[in-house]
Amino acid sequence: MLELQGVYAAALSAAALPRPVLFDIGLRLDAGEQVAIIGPSGAGKTSLLQLLACAQAPLRGHYRLAGKPVWELRRSALQSLRATLFLAPQLPPFPPRQRVVTAVLAGRLPAWSLGRSLRSLVYPSDLAAARAALAQFDLEQKLFERVDRLSGGERQRVGLARALLAPASLWLLDEPLSALDPQRAAQAAQAITHGARQRGITVLASLHHVDTALKFFPRILGLRQGRLLFDQPRHAVTPDLLQTLFAPQDPSLDAAYDAACGHPAMADAPLPALAAVMR
């Protein structure tokens, strides 16, 4: 399905002198796998998802998606490859005043011709599918509401319902449950994993909640300071491993990297002092 080899990557919209936030990532996902990424904030989870979503070329290393070397493709081929994946950003990006039904049906766009897309703005093209997708997240009664009148959690679930309509074979979900209460989160996680299994879709989701990750996802990636700390089936993820993953960061690594690259290592920011407080 997809394969990363020795990939270094910068954050999206990085400065002119991009500075890697992902180091030496090697990863292989087979079709239909369901994988969770966990790790402290700032570990590079979002950057990894964006790298896999073909949002940015890696600084070094190789990325193959569906057997194709992504960044050697022509632009049109790359764009049609993008239609086979679905990236759900953490904050669902809807234009204000759009209706839920339009926001959800936008997931279908890669499969639609321009004519059909425009007709669907005049009269929604696949109402039944939109309602069924929303029903998975208990939102079918909001079908004709405006997205800017929804709560944060409802917006997030509308974003996930969009995934159910996308003609994609890979879902990349960035913190899909971050705005949900525990009960809703469990229901949404269930809907995602079940929906993906039914359609044979590969799922990669970053989660800040470790218990949810372990409960719903059979394979777990631990990302720490831009490196893949572990890649294990869930039963092999021990409390020790988790403790290492979430241990306070060692700033000397950053400083060493900056020295090696000739960056001013934000020298006057009191990093060691901060780390001492965290310990």
Added chain:
Amino acid sequence: MSKAYAHPTPALRDPAWPGRAAATMLALLLLWPLGVATEFRPWSLLDARSLAVSARFLADFFPPKLSPDFLALVLRASWRTVAIATAGVSLALGAAIPMALCATRALSISRLAGRMAPLPAALRQGVRALLIVLRSVPELIWALVFVRVVGLGATAGVLAIALTYTGMLGKVYVEVLENQDAEPTQTLLRNGCGRLQAFAYALLPQAAAELGAYTVYRWECALRSSVVLGFVGAGGLGQLLDASMKMFDGAEVCTMLAVFVLLVGLADAASAALRRMLQ
């Protein structure tokens, strides 16, 4: 930075003040020679001779001429002016919308992964340059050209307005589209949608109210332009106004100006209604 840590409470003095004061002084210093160069002497409006001339001119205005024949004539001419403005702006829209879609960076697919590719960048620059050329020639000049080509009458006015307003509308459309939140549009493009699909489902819903209000405002400007174009023989209220001014008939001028105020007020109400509808 270390000093800031040593003294965490800032002094009770606005650090931005000296810069702001200096900028104001500089602006005044630069304005002074401009005022001299343009012979800007507003007090000369208030000396006795100027006041007498203005008073005589204004006294001519009253009472406005309200005879039924004349009103019918003014009404026909205003209708013609509205028609010239509307036809000109409609033609301009037909050209400005596709050109804005070509020129806006917000719909660039190659820019999703860093820099825009050279060919699309050149196309966008080219369209921008064309828009600059179109709007840098004043409509009055276009009208003088077209009066020679197609003869006296409304057609010259319509074509002149269409060309200049294509430039103005196109430029502002491009900027309005680029000022919107890029996230919804880029998310759709990243998921493999086409540019026009992303435009219809993410960019347009955000920008619709602003684009609509600006277009109505431009229509209002086109009304004014078409009056000016009347002076060079492009028909409508302007031609009538020209004749009355030449005959020093203040009463007729007053009636026509009143009609004109009504037209602009109408445009304002239309714009407000449009924005309310799209909010």
